[in-house]
Amino acid sequence: MKVEAWIFGMATLFFVIVSPAYWLIAGDWTGTSALVMTTLLMAMVTLYLGFHAAKMEPRPEDRNDAEIADGAGELGFFPPYSWWPLWCGAALAVIVYGVALGAWWLMIIGFGLGALTLSGWVFEYYRGEHAH
Known part of the structure; x- marks a missing residue:
């Protein structure tokens, strides 16, 4: 989950930079407010993933010393077709x-x-x- 937190953290940083730049260039309230809300939502997901990554033990894909066989097993329930x-x-x-x-x-x-x-x-x- 640390990788996901870093990805969302970089996207949050991108929107932190882009939001005021958009306001200075376009002066549009609608787009600026949408970008600010996007920034806040990305920050919320970043914090959530960061807190959970710190509390849980690393998954095989998060460890550098993991083998392919460590990720073997059931991945979850995937529903079949549905009308x-x-x-x-x-x-x-x-x-x-x-x-x-x-x-x-x-x-x-x-x-x-x-x-x-x-x-x-x-x-x-x-x-x-x-x-x-």
Whole structure:
């Protein structure tokens, strides 16, 4: 995690330099405020990664004396295919279409479909083919 903290630290330093330069060159409030918020968000991630890197033991990719075999093993759980994101997106499209038309009844239908599809996506691994 130390490498990631250094990468985000360098990006934070870049935005610290670029933000006032952008204000002096362009004088634009919108872009300057976006760059300042980007700087603060990058600093937040840098601090988070730095604190956790100091507390945890080094991973194999963080050690200079590590062997390739040290990184062997299970890397985590990766979900298989899922149709639920498609249906969640379709429900959101119905909601947005209802807003665009000003049809409150279509928005209600979209929210109902959205609740159904979102709960299906959340509880996907509790039943069916991919149940744990």
